[in-house]
Amino acid sequence: MRLSLNQRAALLSVLLLIAGLLAWEVSIAAGGGGGAELTEYEKLTGGGAPKAGVPPPSQVLGKAWEQLSNPFYDAGPNDKGIGIQIGYSIYRVLAGYALAALVAIPLGFLIGMSPVAYRALNPFIQVLRPISPLAWMPLALFIIQDSEASAVFVIFICSIWPMLINTAFGVAGVRQDWVNVARTHELGPLRTAFTVILPAAAPTIVTGMRISIGIAWLVIVAAEMLVGGTGIGYYVWNEWNNLDLTSVIFSILMIGVVGMALDAAFGVLQRAVAYAE
Amino acid sequence: MKAFLSVENLTQRYPDGRGGSTTVFEDASFGIERGEFVCILGHSGCGKSTIMNILAGLAEPTSGVVVMDGAQVSGPSLDRGVVFQNYSLLPWLSALRNVTFAVAARYPGWSKAQVQAESRKYLEMVGLSGEVVHRKPSQLSGGMRQRVSIARAFANHPKLLLLDEPFGALDALTRGTIQDELLKIWAGTGQTVFMITHDIDEAILLADRILLMSNGPMARVAESVEITIPRPRERTAIVTHPNYYAIRNHLVQFLGQRSREMAGRPGGGAPETVRIDLTGGDSEEPDARRGLRAIP
Structure with missing residues (x-):
């Protein structure tokens, strides 16, 4: 029986996963098995403190089961379910991202349509774009005076650039033939923008949006570590402070899964607006 | 004079x-x-x-x-229709929508049904009817694309x-067929x-x-x-x-x-x-x- 390419790839993925988990489990069992002799000091202190070590995958899976079976519990500021934490992070990402889209897409349109606007704004974009979004954090905290809003601002500032640049690029690159079709049909500027330029530039714009959401999700973890309080980034940092590495590893996995889901959603949008010439 | x-x-x-x-x-x-x-x-x-x-x-x-x-x-004006060598169809619209786009621009007061009927009439004149009109330009041959483009131009009167x-950009045989169609449609519209x-x-x-x-x-x-x-x-x-x-x-x-x-x-x-x-x-x-x- 011949397996299709996809089936073979899936089989290989599963094998790699099993091999990786087994290697992880075995290496921890071998490394953690020592500690036979207690030192004088440890005897005095009653057997010594339990050693913090990297947990085996079985333990992480147990943690995942425990967390995912009750994701939305809330037992005080330092003990909230993973679902609540991820919810906060997604809310901040989407809020900052939506604001960025509201600014970047119209502004990108303007820059793409007008060579003067492009030349005038280009130096600002080139200087502001390479700034790490976290470098804005102190300034944001000082001006906005609110950690929640500052986190949203950081997401705003990091996700604006790919959308702005791609929109401008996409709009400027619309084939002159299509613009001529609009002109010979006497379409007004607004109708031209919506019925010809927007669909023509949509694949490039959505690519920018997809890059932006990826960056926003990368940045929110770091921002929440700084801002604290809630969110998946704070959760990772809090569990590190608790020396609960099982939860740290589990939340790292969750960050990956959510990031993948966000990217996949934009992948669907990208296919919807794609066209073949 | x-x-x-x-x-x-x-x-x-x-x-x-x-x-x-x-x-x-x-x-x-x-x-x-x-x-x-x-x-x-x-x-x-x-x-x-x-x-x-x-x-x-x-x-x-x-x-x-x-x-x-x-x-x-x-x-530019709707009084002067243009058929470009590279067809200039909007690739994200179907053949039919490429024509309705133009007809709707020409006759803003028309109902959707009127625009559809007029567009289909002109697509039929160049030999395009049935399922084909719902295809995107990328799914049409060069000859068909140019037919759509001609239909779009004539439909605008x-x-x-x-x-x-x-x-x-067309091969000699296709060119011959479309020339005949062009002559026919031209004779019918003056x-x-x-x-x-x-x-x-x-x-x-x-x-x-x-x-x-x-x-x-x-x-x-x-x-x-x-x-x-x-x-x-x-x-x-x-x-x-x-x-x-x-x-x-x-x-x-x-x-x-x-x-x-x-x-x-x-x-x-x-x-x-x-x-x-x-x-x-x-x-x-x-x-x-x-x-x-x-x-x-």
């Missing part, structure tokens, strides 16, 4: 990058009557496409004016239809057509009159050759008409030799009218003599 479309002393110059300027064509003047089918023939670089863009209102001449139906042409080498082509036989089959351009730089519209072959024309039948090869030879001579000799020489004004008619019939003496002079 001015012609329906009157092109007067059109000149186009571009800066040559060394401080001077290159004259593509100079003092090009000609007229087109209502309902006429006029082809323009000339070598690459003589500015045919520029003339077309000026007529469409997509480009501005350095000097000269175009007057259509008593009004000066400035900027422009006062002047401009065709920029519409069959240039549309005024101005068409660029590189193909002499295509021009003779389709046109009432062929404008000949000399080579650039400083190209001009040198001759206007009447096609004295009665309509309706059939591609298989016209080759046996006594005037066919006489006209064809004249055109080949012009493009092969005289267009080059004229290049770079300033001239201008209205093109010289050439009428070649060997059937004797109603032709007058001077025209016949001129025709004979032109055939070496």
Whole structure:
């Protein structure tokens, strides 16, 4: 029986996963098995403190089961379910991202349509774009005076650039033939923008949006570590402070899964607006 | 009495990058009557496409004016439909939606159903009906795309239809079929057509009159050759008409030799009218003599 390419790839993925988990489990069992002799000091202190070590995958899976079976519990500021934490992070990402889209897409349109606007704004974009979004954090905290809003601002500032640049690029690159079709049909500027330029530039714009959401999700973890309080980034940092590495590893996995889901959603949008010439 | 479309002393110059300027064509003047089918023939670089863009209102001449139906042409308009060589269909819309897009722009007051019906009617005229009209341009062959483009242009009932080498990218057999369809749809609508082509036989089959351009730089519209072959024309039948090869030879001579000799020489004004008619019939003496002079 011949397996299709996809089936073979899936089989290989599963094998790699099993091999990786087994290697992880075995290496921890071998490394953690020592500690036979207690030192004088440890005897005095009653057997010594339990050693913090990297947990085996079985333990992480147990943690995942425990967390995912009750994701939305809330037992005080330092003990909230993973679902609540991820919810906060997604809310901040989407809020900052939506604001960025509201600014970047119209502004990108303007820059793409007008060579003067492009030349005038280009130096600002080139200087502001390479700034790490976290470098804005102190300034944001000082001006906005609110950690929640500052986190949203950081997401705003990091996700604006790919959308702005791609929109401008996409709009400027619309084939002159299509613009001529609009002109010979006497379409007004607004109708031209919506019925010809927007669909023509949509694949490039959505690519920018997809890059932006990826960056926003990368940045929110770091921002929440700084801002604290809630969110998946704070959760990772809090569990590190608790020396609960099982939860740290589990939340790292969750960050990956959510990031993948966000990217996949934009992948669907990208296919919807794609066209073949 | 001015012609329906009157092109007067059109000149186009571009800066040559060394401080001077290159004259593509100079003092090009000609007229087109209502309902006429006029082809323009000339070598690459003589500015045919520029003339077309000026007529469409997509480009501005350095000097000269175009007057259509008593009004000066400035900027693009629904009164002048264009079929581009590369089809210029919007690739994210289906064939049908590409046509409804144009019809809706032309008749903003129409209902959706009216726009749909009109669009389907014109797509059917070029032989596109059924499932095909819902395909995207990328799923259509080159010939089908150009049919959609032609349907879109005719459905808009422009006062002047401009065709920029519409069959240039098609294979010879497809080209023949679409030429026949174009002739049929043109005969049914009485549309005024101005068409660029590189193909002499295509021009003779389709046109009432062929404008000949000399080579650039400083190209001009040198001759206007009447096609004295009665309509309706059939591609298989016209080759046996006594005037066919006489006209064809004249055109080949012009493009092969005289267009080059004229290049770079300033001239201008209205093109010289050439009428070649060997059937004797109603032709007058001077025209016949001129025709004979032109055939070496």
